[in-house]
Amino acid sequence: xxxxxxxxxxxxxxxxxxxxxxxxxxxxxxxxxxxxxxxxxxxxxxxxxxxxxxxxxxxxxxxxxxxxxxxxxxxxxxxxxxxxx
Amino acid sequence: xxxxxxxxxxxxxxxxxxxxxxxxxxxxxxxxxxxxxxxxxxxxxxxxxxxxxxxxxxxxxxxxxxxxxxxxxxxxxxxxxxxxxxxxxxxxxxxxxxxxxxxxxxxxxxxxxxxxxxxxxxxxxxxxxxxxxxxxxxxxxxxxxxxxxxxxxxxxxxxxxxxxxxxxxxxxxxxxxxxxxxxxxxxxxxxxxx
Amino acid sequence: xxxxxxxxxxxxxxxxxxxxxxxxxxxxxxxxxxxxxxxxxxxxxxxxxxxxxxxxxxxxxxxxxxxxxxxxxxxxxxxxxxxxxxxxxxxxxxxxxxxxxxxxxxxxxxxxxxxxxxxxxxxxxxxxxxxxxxxxxxxxxxxxxxxxxxxxxxxxxxxxxxxxxxxxxxxxxxxxxxx
Numbered sequence: 001x002x003x004x005x006x007x008x009x010x011x012x013x014x015x016x017x018x019x020x021x022x023x024x025x026x027x028x029x030x031x032x033x034x035x036x037x038x039x040x041x042x043x044x045x046x047x048x049x050x051x052x053x054x055x056x057x058x059x060x061x062x063x064x065x066x067x068x069x070x071x072x073x074x075x076x077x078x079x080x081x082x083x084x085x
Numbered sequence: 086x087x088x089x090x091x092x093x094x095x096x097x098x099x100x101x102x103x104x105x106x107x108x109x110x111x112x113x114x115x116x117x118x119x120x121x122x123x124x125x126x127x128x129x130x131x132x133x134x135x136x137x138x139x140x141x142x143x144x145x146x147x148x149x150x151x152x153x154x155x156x157x158x159x160x161x162x163x164x165x166x167x168x169x170x171x172x173x174x175x176x177x178x179x180x181x182x183x184x185x186x187x188x189x190x191x192x193x194x195x196x197x198x199x200x201x202x203x204x205x206x207x208x209x210x211x212x213x214x215x216x217x218x219x220x221x222x223x224x225x226x227x228x229x230x231x232x233x234x235x236x237x238x239x240x241x242x243x244x245x246x247x248x249x250x251x252x253x254x255x256x257x258x259x260x261x262x263x264x265x266x267x268x269x270x271x272x273x274x275x276x277x278x279x
Numbered sequence: 280x281x282x283x284x285x286x287x288x289x290x291x292x293x294x295x296x297x298x299x300x301x302x303x304x305x306x307x308x309x310x311x312x313x314x315x316x317x318x319x320x321x322x323x324x325x326x327x328x329x330x331x332x333x334x335x336x337x338x339x340x341x342x343x344x345x346x347x348x349x350x351x352x353x354x355x356x357x358x359x360x361x362x363x364x365x366x367x368x369x370x371x372x373x374x375x376x377x378x379x380x381x382x383x384x385x386x387x388x389x390x391x392x393x394x395x396x397x398x399x400x401x402x403x404x405x406x407x408x409x410x411x412x413x414x415x416x417x418x419x420x421x422x423x424x425x426x427x428x429x430x431x432x433x434x435x436x437x438x439x440x441x442x443x444x445x446x447x448x449x450x451x452x453x454x455x456x457x458x
Contacts, residue, residue: 005454007444012149015419018420
């Protein structure tokens with residue numbers, strides 16, 4: 001619909017870029033911190049068999065005990081790594 | 086405008102659906118469509134006034150935005166209304182209360198409230214067009230304001246009669262304000278276009 | 280709210296992100312969240328749960344693959360392609376075959392063109408007065424009513440429509456001046 005950039009076209013284009021849900025934006029902003037937490041947890045699980053076993057047995061409980069408050073995406077990724085077969 | 090089940094119908098087919106024995110589409114859908122019609126008229130008046138009115142382009146842009154807001158509410162109202170009726174039938178039929186009924190009734194009031202607000206804004210814009218638009222088209226602008234006011238009044242009534250809405254609720258207060266605003270705008274528009 | 284980072288070009292912002300500056304990452308997300316959201320919800324019309332997954336996956340890939348961006352000035356087209364790829368991967372993984380007429384290549388290309396133009400317009404909005412920025416965003420992008428805008432900004436409600444018209448005229452002049 002390219003054409004003259006008059007007020008009508010501008011109004012249409014302003015309507016196109018609507019705000020993303022605030023929770024999504026916040027989670028995206030927290031990605032670096034989430035990635036760091038992920039790397040930390042994985043490194044620890046590799047070095048500590050007991051911790052790894054706890055993650056496999058009950059992921060959320062094990063993370064909560066260690067003081068982590070992971071995002072859903074992080075939990076999903078950890079579950080993929082450590083879920084019981 | 087993106088298509089949906091109602092907007093893709095011809096006017097004739099939609100009128101036929103409106104007249105069937107089914108509860109939806111009903112007056113909420115008809116009100117939303119009326120707002121969309123009114124916004125279209127304001128767009129037309131603004132476009133025809135571009136030579137004489139500096140704000141015409143901006144008014145057209147706003148009218149199109151209001152039309153885009155109102156149009157999806159034609160279907161949305163039908164959907165929430167049908168769901169509320171189903172939940173009501175279930176409750177009256179003796180099914181155990183689930184808390185779902187209250188939520189569905191609230192949704193069935195929320196959409197008419199949006200319709201009333203869009204109608205109020207369209208009426209305001211129409212009044213502006215009646216006051217400043219090209220003389221040949223001011224009657225159309227006044228008609229748009231009157232149509233919007235009628236839609237606002239109808240939608241506000243739907244909010245008021247909703248079983249989940251009570252006197253003193255914010256939604257009811259808001260609906261009444263929209264109705265009053267639209268009514269005043271229609272009066273101004275008719276005077277300006279006289 | 281304008282910060283020093285909000286005046287950075289995309290290339291400057293990308294470099295700051297690579298250097299590990301947390302605020303730069305926040306600004307990048309803030310700057311492009313609407314663009315990505317538009318592509319996944321309007322371009323590819325993903326349902327809400329899938330759209331959220333796609334949104335997060337896009338920014339995850341941006342974060343982990345920023346080093347692979349060859350030309351820092353071309354961040355936006357790189358992001359658009361990445362987002363497109365994520366959406367197509369998600370649709371394929373769900374085993375859904377999109378009917379050609381639903382998400383045709385022409386449809387998404389046309390939509391992407393609109394999103395690019397919309398992004399340019401949005402950047403121009405940031406050069407208007409604070410009041411214009413607020414009114415235009417609230418009315419057009421957030422669907423707020425004249426009454427809500429009037430109450431929140433402390434302006435007479437009967438003046439909002441005219442003010443919006445004047446803001447649009449200013450924006451048009453600005454964009455024409457940039458051609």
